[in-house]
Amino acid sequence: MDPSAPKYFTIIDYVIFALLLVASMCIGLYYAFTGGRQSTTREFLFADRSMKCLPLSLSLMATFQSAVAVIGTPAEVYTNGTQYWFIGCSYILGLLIPAHIFIPVFYRLHLTSVYQYLELRFCKAVRICGTVTFIFQMVIYVGVGIYTPALALNAVTGFHLWGAVLATGLVCTLYTTLGGLKAVVWTDVFQTVVMFTGQLAVIIVGVQQAGGLSETWVKVRDGGRISGFDLNPDPTVRHTFWTLGVGGVFLMLSLYGVNQAQVQRYLSSRTEKEAVMSCYMVFPCLQVALMLSCLMGLVMYACYGNNSPLEQQYITSKDQMVLYFVMDMLQNFPGLPGLFVACLFSASLSTISSALNSLATVTIMDLIKPHYSMTEARATRISKMLAVSYGIICLAMAYVVHLMKSSVLQAALSIFGMVGGPLLGLFCLGIFFPCANSIGAVIGLAAGLLIAFWVGIGGFLSRMSSSVVPPFNSTYTVAAGPDNITITAVTALIDAARPVGLHGFYSLSYMWYSALNSSTVVIIGLIVSFMTGRTKGDDVASGTVYPVMRTARSLLYKLVEPSACCTSSPQHKIDGHKEINGNVKEDAGTQEETETFLPSNPVSHVEQETSV
Numbered sequence: 001m002d003p004s005a006p007k008y009f010t011i012i013d014y015v016i017f018a019l020l021l022v023a024s025m026c027i028g029l030y031y032a033f034t035g036g037r038q039s040t041t042r043e044f045l046f047a048d049r050s051m052k053c054l055p056l057s058l059s060l061m062a063t064f065q066s067a068v069a070v071i072g073t074p075a076e077v078y079t080n081g082t083q084y085w086f087i088g089c090s091y092i093l094g095l096l097i098p099a100h101i102f103i104p105v106f107y108r109l110h111l112t113s114v115y116q117y118l119e120l121r122f123c124k125a126v127r128i129c130g131t132v133t134f135i136f137q138m139v140i141y142v143g144v145g146i147y148t149p150a151l152a153l154n155a156v157t158g159f160h161l162w163g164a165v166l167a168t169g170l171v172c173t174l175y176t177t178l179g180g181l182k183a184v185v186w187t188d189v190f191q192t193v194v195m196f197t198g199q200l201a202v203i204i205v206g207v208q209q210a211g212g213l214s215e216t217w218v219k220v221r222d223g224g225r226i227s228g229f230d231l232n233p234d235p236t237v238r239h240t241f242w243t244l245g246v247g248g249v250f251l252m253l254s255l256y257g258v259n260q261a262q263v264q265r266y267l268s269s270r271t272e273k274e275a276v277m278s279c280y281m282v283f284p285c286l287q288v289a290l291m292l293s294c295l296m297g298l299v300m301y302a303c304y305g306n307n308s309p310l311e312q313q314y315i316t317s318k319d320q321m322v323l324y325f326v327m328d329m330l331q332n333f334p335g336l337p338g339l340f341v342a343c344l345f346s347a348s349l350s351t352i353s354s355a356l357n358s359l360a361t362v363t364i365m366d367l368i369k370p371h372y373s374m375t376e377a378r379a380t381r382i383s384k385m386l387a388v389s390y391g392i393i394c395l396a397m398a399y400v401v402h403l404m405k406s407s408v409l410q411a412a413l414s415i416f417g418m419v420g421g422p423l424l425g426l427f428c429l430g431i432f433f434p435c436a437n438s439i440g441a442v443i444g445l446a447a448g449l450l451i452a453f454w455v456g457i458g459g460f461l462s463r464m465s466s467s468v469v470p471p472f473n474s475t476y477t478v479a480a481g482p483d484n485i486t487i488t489a490v491t492a493l494i495d496a497a498r499p500v501g502l503h504g505f506y507s508l509s510y511m512w513y514s515a516l517n518s519s520t521v522v523i524i525g526l527i528v529s530f531m532t533g534r535t536k537g538d539d540v541a542s543g544t545v546y547p548v549m550r551t552a553r554s555l556l557y558k559l560v561e562p563s564a565c566c567t568s569s570p571q572h573k574i575d576g577h578k579e580i581n582g583n584v585k586e587d588a589g590t591q592e593e594t595e596t597f598l599p600s601n602p603v604s605h606v607e608q609e610t611s612v
């Protein structure tokens with residue numbers, strides 16, 4: 001069989017793919033006609049604040065796990081080995097910190113959007129800056145998310161590119177608009193199952209094709225694809241333990257700590273405890289997702305070795321490799337290519353739907369409702385119209401992404417770092433530094449975004465202009481053979497041309513973008529705050545600052561004298577009365593036992609939502 005021949009779908013493949021879209025639509029319709037029939041913003045945007053932790057954790061994982069991860073990660077592991085897997089280390093702190101710092105602060109404030117926090121802590125202007133930045137980030141990201149699976153499918157099977165883009169965009173917009181957050185979360189659960197099943201099926205068949213488990217292992221080991229800890233401290237090396245394990249923590253914080261899509265899920269939990277639990281349960285889910293995609297890369301290597309289909313010019317980019325592999329290896333298994341394509345689109349649908357719902361939420365809660373008084377029914381109608389509009393905007397964005405060319409994984413993670421990083425810095429400035437003021441916050445955010453785009457775009461352009469040099473430094477030796485000499489030569493060349501000055505700055509690993517940009521916001525924010533008259537402790541709305549020193553002291557106290565652990569709760573300061581839009585609200589968190597705090601009267605939440 002000619003390996004360069006286009007691979008075609010059988011009828012079963014089309015049926016499986018269609019089933020995915022139909023099932024997702026049905027879940028949307030179900031939630032459109034049950035419960036409160038999506039007639040309030042509380043139901044449409046917050047799933048009645050009644051979600052349990054299991055569906056939430058799967059949904060939290062699915063939100064930032066799109067086709068980008070499903071096809072980008074294996075391609076990365078195929079070309080550069082398993083170093084990327086160390087990003088899994090960053091999940092520990094990247095989830096513990098949100099669970100114990102961000103969730104308690106946000107949940108107890110009964111926020112309607114995470115940007116409302118910025119108004120409580122700083123002022124309205126900071127809130128709007130945060131919202132606009134978020135919208136910008138998510139619209140670009142969704143563009144990448146819609147376009148990626150469609151492009152891969154088109155390149156490998158000849159499936160109509162814009163047909164696939166339109167089908168995903170429209171189906172997703174429809175069920176998001178009809179079924180609200182409940183539909184978004186439950187389709188996420190269903191789609192996660194499809195995603196894992198598809199990946200697992202391909203891995204199993206792939207191992208079989210490669211000649212069994214031990215054969216697979218020997219091939220990837222001999223091919224140098226198993227990477228050890230790379231402890232090179234050089235921040236310009238793309239992937240090392242430090243860039244992934246430490247830089248990755250900041251990336252994770254920007255996604256799982258302060259991103260509206262995720263915070264909205266925490267806020268829609270029945271209780272704070274359930275929100276914290278869901279955050280904990282994301283950990284194993286994310287590890288499974290990471291493992292499956294890394295294994296897929298290894299299996300692919302075991303099957304093709306160094307004769308990649310890219311090398312043989314059957315495909316034109318790294319990002320088409322996974323799908324080519326699936327169509328190539330799974331030809332004799334009718335239905336499996338369809339299952340994998342369903343897996344790919346599941347990954348993207350779950351991302352797009354979360355993004356559309358969160359975009360509608362911030363637009364109505366942060367940009368529209370504070371300025372116009374309106375009835376609940378009208379607000380819900382507008383939210384639905386917003387979800388549709390953002391669906392269309394993101395489709396348009398897919399076309400813009402079509403015009404850019406970059407490895408999708410790096411592109412997506414760079415967007416998170418360049419736009420999500422400064423936002424993370426803004427929230428950290430508010431939560432950890434009581435002295436920071438509004439002017440500091442706005443100028444800090446602006447400075448963070450400026451540095452982000454300077455380094456991000458500078459790096460992109462300088463990589464473009466020097467594209468003869470591979471964009472990565474491989475620190476392990478690739479398979480022994482005559483090629484070794486050229487590889488050594490190239491490595492020496494890279495070392496000789498070790499970037500200095502501005503170029504050193506531009507060649508910063510994209511995995512550090514989040515850390516760099518969030519620190520810029522905090523540092524500039526603090527400097528400006530001190531220059532313009534820092535906020536005095538009493539002027540900060542209570543509940544908006546996390547008592548770092550107090551917590552540290554009580555932790556220390558616990559260590560020294562374990563019996564005294566129950567007498568001092570570190571969270572005393574983040575409760576009490578606080579002002580929301582001029583009304584002093586009773587906060588249930590004033591109770592001594594914050595652990596047992598349950599929102600006893602759900603009706604009061606409705607009032608708060610509509611009062612904003």
Ligand SMILES: CC(C)(CO)[C@@H](O)C(=O)NCCC(=O)O
Binds near residue numbers: 068351
């Ligand atoms: C963001 C992480 C690292 C963790 O969630 C991972 O899911 C990932 O690499 N995502 C890439 C972006 C995407 O899949 O859309």
Ligand code: NA
Binds near residue numbers: 061065066
């Ligand atoms: Na997803």
